[in-house]
Amino acid sequence: MxxxxxxxxxxxxxxxxxxxxxxxxxxxxxxxxxxxxxxxxxxxxxxxxxxxxxxxxxxxxxxxxxxxxxxxxxxxxxxxxxxxxQDQANGxxxxxxxxxxxxxxxxxxxxxxxxxxxxxxxxxxxxxxxxxxxxxxxxxxxxxxxxxxxxxxxxxxxxxxxxxxxxxxxxxxxxxxxxxxxxxxxxxxxxxxxxxxxxxxxxxxxxxxxxxxxxxxxxxxxxxxxxxxxxxxxxxxxxxxxxxxxxxxxxxxxxxxxxxxxxxxxxxxxxxxxxxxxxxxxxxxxxxxxxxxxxxxxxxxxFRAACFCHRRIVDIGFVCSICLSIFCEPVGEEGTCLTCGTELGIGDYGKKPVVVRRKKKKRLPGEVGREGTPASGAGTPAYSG
Missing domain, CATH: 3.40.50.410 (von Willebrand factor, type A domain)
Incomplete structure (x- = not known):
């Protein structure tokens, strides 16, 4: 029951x-x-x-x-x-x-x-x-x-x-x-x-x-x-x-x-x-x-992302260390983030390295050169036609 x-x-x-x-x-x-x-x-x-x-x-x-x-x-x-x-049409x-x-x-x-x-x-x-x-x-x-x-x-x-x-x-x-x-x-x-x-x-x-x-x-x-x-x-x-x-x-x-x-x-x-x-x-x-x-x-x-500057899908980009914004190229000459305004230190990125010309070593008389022949003290005679 x-x-x-x-x-x-x-x-x-x-x-x-x-x-x-x-x-x-x-x-x-x-x-x-x-x-x-x-x-x-x-x-x-x-x-x-x-x-x-x-x-x-x-x-x-x-x-x-x-x-x-x-x-x-x-x-x-x-x-x-x-x-x-009608009574709720104000937002x-x-x-x-x-x-x-x-x-x-x-x-x-x-x-x-x-x-x-x-x-x-x-x-x-x-x-x-x-x-x-x-x-x-x-x-x-x-x-x-x-x-x-x-x-x-x-x-x-x-x-x-x-x-x-x-x-x-x-x-x-x-x-x-x-x-x-x-x-x-x-x-x-x-x-x-x-x-x-x-x-x-x-x-x-x-x-x-x-x-x-x-x-x-x-x-x-x-x-x-x-x-x-x-x-x-x-x-x-x-x-x-x-x-x-x-x-x-x-x-x-x-x-x-x-x-x-x-x-x-x-x-x-x-x-x-x-x-x-x-x-x-x-x-x-x-x-x-x-x-x-x-x-x-x-x-x-x-998993590629889009940059914040041009809305392009990028493979490799630049990321702000503060707000994690992504950019497809360096953020101008001043290096300021376009999102949060933080000054970013890009360093020497994009600068061409300075190429120093190699100085030729002057050979002394009697010193063996690269060709294996000793250097003579006399100079090359001038051609007279």
Missing amino acids: KAVDATDREAQADNGVPASLLTIILDTNPHAWALLGDTLPLSKIVANLLVFINAHLAINNANKVAVVASHTQKAQWLYPSPHIP NDIAMTDTAQGPPEDPNKYRTFAQIEHTLTTNLRNLISTTDPTDLINTPSTMTAGALTMALAHISKTALSAPTTTRGTTFNPSTGTGAFTTTDQSTSAPQGLTSRILIVSVSGDLSSQYIPMMNAIFAAQRLRCPVDVLKLAGDTVFLQQAADATGGIYLNLSAASSSDTDSSSDTGRNSAGILQHLLSAFLPDSTARQHLYLPGQTTAVD
Whole structure:
């Protein structure tokens, strides 16, 4: 009777798998998508991402998802849709809503899936239609660092309000593989929402965003949030470093076939398996990845940095001993750091050595010379014609 009586029921902790928050950063740079042409349209990537999001939500009823667009001039939320009330339009926090005018009723589709699809496609269509052509000329890059910062802020706020469970995972940087391993000390510790970020990138060089990218990478590492990267075109040094530092996966589809020199055709050939790459490589969360062999672990990471003066990626540079700023060339004649103003002692770097001409030794009469003949006291007779 005690097992049936509700008054004598013992409190039990939730020992289930914690909920997972997946934040997707979609690169919507019009320049990069225009270069891909008809081989890989943006609509096809969005359709594959929607299937991937549905699979993530179907694994656990408590799973959550968020999508951020990394555009040319700004980073904007695609899901949840930002809503600004009239009394909070003066710079306060923006309330997030899950719907945008409500999705059309479809009895053959799960309402949550239809809601996310309608909100994401509507906000993406509005973002592209409101893009000013002058902004595309002035800014050919994308705001990846800003989108990553917005994603980390959303993850931090969501994790504070999420319920905790008794199952936990900790990141072990000594493993070298970036896996999140469970330890005996963390098994009984309360663990809330597990979060991860997936960046779908098509843009190239991000050297102009070196400092904010490094700050975002360190923040993600502190939050124990893996940053996964799906590179559809080109290659980016800092996204490689972000995946390596946070224990994420870096998968470059454009480099999957090195025999083909045409990157656009290479991307088009690999685009047929984008959904397969998403489901096999990026669908497992941090808890499941420790039992799987993940792709991209054998890829060499490019650890080069960008200089603070010209934003160039350098192999060998000059580092300030005070603020650790990196420069691609000596900092002027005065030797002053451009970041902190410290006078740096470069020494004799760059100065040409002084070449001293060797004096010829005068040979004495009877001394054996280099040719092995003794020197005579008489001079060479002059020629008389």
